[in-house]
Amino acid sequence: MEAVAALAALAQDNRLDVFRLLVEAGPEGMPAGAVASALDLAPNTLTFHFDRLRAAGLVTVRRDGRSMIYAARFETMNALLAYLTENCCGGAPCAPAVECKPAVVSRRKKVTA
Amino acid sequence: MEAVAALAALAQDNRLDVFRLLVEAGPEGMPAGAVASALDLAPNTLTFHFDRLRAAGLVTVRRDGRSMIYAARFETMNALLAYLTENCCGGAPCAPAVECKPAVVSRRKKVTA
DNA sequence: ACTTTATTTCAAGGATCATTGAATTGTTTC
DNA sequence: GAAACAATTCAATGATCCTTGAAATAAAGT
Numbered sequence: 038m039e040a041v042a043a044l045a046a047l048a049q050d051n052r053l054d055v056f057r058l059l060v061e062a063g064p065e066g067m068p069a070g071a072v073a074s075a076l077d078l079a080p081n082t083l084t085f086h087f088d089r090l091r092a093a094g095l096v097t098v099r100r101d102g103r104s105m106i107y108a109a110r111f112e113t114m115n116a117l118l119a120y121l122t123e124n125c126c127g128g129a130p131c132a133p134a135v136e137c138k139p140a141v142v143s144r145r146k147k148v149t150a
Numbered sequence: 151m152e153a154v155a156a157l158a159a160l161a162q163d164n165r166l167d168v169f170r171l172l173v174e175a176g177p178e179g180m181p182a183g184a185v186a187s188a189l190d191l192a193p194n195t196l197t198f199h200f201d202r203l204r205a206a207g208l209v210t211v212r213r214d215g216r217s218m219i220y221a222a223r224f225e226t227m228n229a230l231l232a233y234l235t236e237n238c239c240g241g242a243p244c245a246p247a248v249e250c251k252p253a254v255v256s257r258r259k260k261v262t263a
Numbered sequence: 264a265c266t267t268t269a270t271t272t273c274a275a276g277g278a279t280c281a282t283t284g285a286a287t288t289g290t291t292t293c
Numbered sequence: 294g295a296a297a298c299a300a301t302t303c304a305a306t307g308a309t310c311c312t313t314g315a316a317a318t319a320a321a322g323t
């Protein structure tokens with residue numbers, strides 16, 4: 038059950054904070070160091086949490102110079118929301134599918150994850 | 151942060167199964183024994199999981215004869231969905247509030263939890 | 264090449280978790 | 294009140310989790 042993995046990944050204070058920050062950052066993502074200083078987390082602790090989020094498919098990484106850029110995977114979050122919505126309403130979804138797009142700002146910013 | 155508690159409560163296979171079953175059962179709920187046999191869980195193990203769900207505000211209990219009737223708390227689930235939806239979309243909710251009602255069947259069945 | 268910066272890997276620690284068996288409490292029925 | 298039934302409490306165990314410090318890897322600047 039993949040939903041449990043996503044739930045478990047988000048069921049931890051620091052990790053939820055990290056994810057929220059990445060969601061705020063949008064599809065561009067942000068470097069690990071920036072997350073570390075924003076949330077005041079030790080870099081190795083942060084790596085540990087990033088790994089869990091990544092294992093759950095909630096974030097992606099890419100390297101940029103010596104920084105690692107982490108970004109939220111909205112796709113997975115959507116799937117989780119869909120699953121919960123479905124299972125919250127006893128099989129008969131009472132809401133019209135929550136489509137969860139990146140965020141505020143950019144005009145025509147594709148989420149090509 | 152109360153969202154983490156709800157997430158943690160649902161982030162476990164057996165517990166998620168239990169909750170899903172209770173959601174299916176609707177506001178009437180169902181006796182612990184029925185849940186135990188439906189999911190093939192030892193009664194003491196089940197009590198353990200019920201406790202966690204209850205601590206997270208996701209279920210309620212009441213006694214009926216010698217049975218304990220557990221029921222899902224849709225209110226809490228709604229709050230969780232709302233929180234996640236909000237935080238999934240970077241503060242600017244892109245969905246019009248997911249209202250999560252009990253289930254299929256009953257006409258005019260208030261969720262007065 | 265050497266140093267600095269950014270992040271990860273590794274090993275160790277205490278804490279929390281999920282399951283189990285045995286014993287207990289509460290309720291109904293005889 | 295004794296037996297049967299429904300569920301909980303308690304103690305123990307192995308597993309997983311989160312954090313930490315020290316060392317390693319990777320890229321950039323000098």
